[in-house]
Amino acid sequence: xxxxxxxxxxxxxxxxxxxxxxxxxxxxxxxxxxxxxxxxxxxxxxxxxxxxxxxxxxxxxxxxxxxxxxxxxxxxxxxxxxxxxxxxxxxxxxxxxxxxxxxxxxxxxxxxxxxxxxxxxxxxxxxxxxxxxxxxxxxxxxxxxxxxxxxxxxxxxxxxxxxxxxxxxxxxxxxxxxxxxxxxxxxxxxxxxxxxxxxxxxxxxxxxxxxxxxxxxxxxxxxxxxxxxxxxxxxxxxxxxxxxxxxxxxxxxxxxxxxxxxxxxxxxxxxxxxxxxxxxxxxxxxxxxxxxxxxxxxxxxxxxxxxxxxxxxxxxxxxxxxxxxxxxxxxxxxxxxxxxxxxxxxxxxxxxxxxxxxxxxxx
Numbered sequence: 001x002x003x004x005x006x007x008x009x010x011x012x013x014x015x016x017x018x019x020x021x022x023x024x025x026x027x028x029x030x031x032x033x034x035x036x037x038x039x040x041x042x043x044x045x046x047x048x049x050x051x052x053x054x055x056x057x058x059x060x061x062x063x064x065x066x067x068x069x070x071x072x073x074x075x076x077x078x079x080x081x082x083x084x085x086x087x088x089x090x091x092x093x094x095x096x097x098x099x100x101x102x103x104x105x106x107x108x109x110x111x112x113x114x115x116x117x118x119x120x121x122x123x124x125x126x127x128x129x130x131x132x133x134x135x136x137x138x139x140x141x142x143x144x145x146x147x148x149x150x151x152x153x154x155x156x157x158x159x160x161x162x163x164x165x166x167x168x169x170x171x172x173x174x175x176x177x178x179x180x181x182x183x184x185x186x187x188x189x190x191x192x193x194x195x196x197x198x199x200x201x202x203x204x205x206x207x208x209x210x211x212x213x214x215x216x217x218x219x220x221x222x223x224x225x226x227x228x229x230x231x232x233x234x235x236x237x238x239x240x241x242x243x244x245x246x247x248x249x250x251x252x253x254x255x256x257x258x259x260x261x262x263x264x265x266x267x268x269x270x271x272x273x274x275x276x277x278x279x280x281x282x283x284x285x286x287x288x289x290x291x292x293x294x295x296x297x298x299x300x301x302x303x304x305x306x307x308x309x310x311x312x313x314x315x316x317x318x319x320x321x322x323x324x325x326x327x328x329x330x331x332x333x334x335x336x337x338x339x340x341x342x343x344x345x346x347x348x349x350x351x352x353x354x355x356x357x358x359x360x361x362x363x
Contacts, residue, residue: 002208004334005201006295011327014288014300019320022280024259026306027323028288031245034238034299042234051217054293056231058212060238061290061299067243068283077247088248089359092304097353104150104346108140149185150343152176157347169308169348176344185343191335198331208296238299246285246302250278253307253356259315307352 007030014028042053067073080088101107111134140147156179157172165171180186211217222228254260260278274280285302292300309319330337 001201001334002204002206002296005198005205005331006208006292006297008327008331009295010288010292010297010300012324013291014284015320015324015327017284017287018281018302019317019324022277022284023317024254024277024281025310025314025316025319026249026281026302027309027320027327028285028300029303029327030292030298031242031301031303034241034245034301037237037241038298046230046234048234049216049220051211051214052221053298054208054212054296055218055221056235056238057299058218058290058293059235060242061286061288061293063235063239064242064286064289065283067239068279068286073243073282076243080247083363085248085251086359086362088244089251089253090357090363092248093353093356093359095353096304096356097350100346100349100351100353103342103349104154105147105343106140106150106346108138109135110138111135145183145185146341146343149176149180149183149341150346152179153344154347154350157351161351167312169312169351172347173340173344176347177340180341180344186339186341188339191339198334201331201334205295210294211296212293242285242289242299242301246282249302249304249306250281253304253310254278259310304356305349305352307356308348311352311355 011027011029015026018024018026018028038053038057042048042056043050048056067076111131142148142151153172153176156175157168160168160172177186181188213219221231250260274283281302285300288300292298309323
C-alpha cells in the first residue's frame with residue numbers, strides 16, 4: 001500500500017509538471033521496464049537492498065536534471081540518427097504489445113526438464129529456475145474463462161478503435177471488466193475495503209518515504225569501496241535507460257502527431273535553457289524521478305501508454321492535468337480499481353503497441 005500511494009504521488013506531481021510547465025499531453029508513472037530492472041537486476045540479481053536501489057534512483061534523477069539543463073542531453077539526442085528515432089518508437093510498440101499478450105495470458109511457455117540448470121524451491125513451489133535453452137513459446141489453450149475474456153476484450157476494443165469511437169480504450173476496459181464480472185472471472189467478494197483503503201496506504205507510507213536516505217539506503221550505498229564501480233555503473237544504467245525511454249516516447253509519438261514540431265526538435269539541439277516544449281518536458285520527467293525515489297518508487301518516467309491518450313485526441317497539457325487529477329482520485333478507490341482484471345487492460349496495451357508500429361514505415 002505504501003508503494004501504491006508513492007506511485008500515485010510521484011505520478012500526480014510529475015504529470016502536473018508535464019502539463020502545466022511543458023504543456024504537452026504526456027503522463028508519468030514508474031516505468032515497467034525500469035521496474036523490472038530495479039527488482040530483478042539490481043535487487044535480486046546484484047543483491048542490493050530496495051532502499052539502496054531507491055537511493056540509486058534518486059541520484060539518477062539528479063543526474064538527469066543536470067543532463068537536461070546542460071548541453072549533454074542535446075548532444076545525446078543529436079547523436080541519434082533519424083532512422084533509429086523511428087525505430088525506437090516502433091520497438092517500444094512491439095514491447096508494449098508483447099506485455100499486453102503476456103498480461104492476457106495468451107502465451108504459454110514450456111521447458112524441457114533437462115534444460116533446468118538450477119532452481120530455488122520453497123516447499124512445493126519453485127521460486128526461481130535457470131534454463132539452458134529448451135524453452136518453447138506457444139499460444140495458450142482457449143479453454144478457460146480468463147483467456148476467453150481477454151479475446152472478447154481485444155475484439156471489443158479493436159471494433160471501438162476501428163470505428164473511431166471517442167474513448168474507445170477506456171470503454172473497452174470498463175466493458176471487459178463488466179463482462180468479466182458476468183463470466184465469473186472478476187470476483188467482487190474479494191474486494192478488501194479496509195486493507196486497501198487510503199487511510200491504510202497513508203499509514204504505511206512511512207515505510208518507504210525517505211527510505212532512500214536512511215542507513216539502509218544512501219547511508220550504506222557507498223560503504224563498500226569494492227562495490228563503488230558497480231554502484232556507479234548501475235546508476236548510469238538507470239539514467240541512460242530513463243533518458244532513452246523518455247526520448248523514445250517523445251520522438252516516437254510526438255513527431256507523428258505534431259506535438260513536437262520539426263522546429264521544436266531543431267531548437268532542442270541548438271537552444272539553451274527551456275526554450276522548447278521538449279526541453280521543458282524532459283525537465284519535468286527528470287524532476288519526477290527524484291520525487292518518486294523520495295516517496296518510495298522506482299524511476300518515474302514518461303510512459304509510452306500516453307499514446308492511448310494522444311490517440312484519443314490529446315494534444316495539450318490539459319490532457320496531463322486531467323490524468324493527474326484522475327490519478328489523485330484513484331487513491332480513494334484503490335479497492336475498486338483492483339477489481340479491473342489484467343484481461344481488461346491487456347487489449348489496450350496490444351492495440352496501442354500495434355498502432356505504434358506505424359513508425360516502422362518511416363525507417
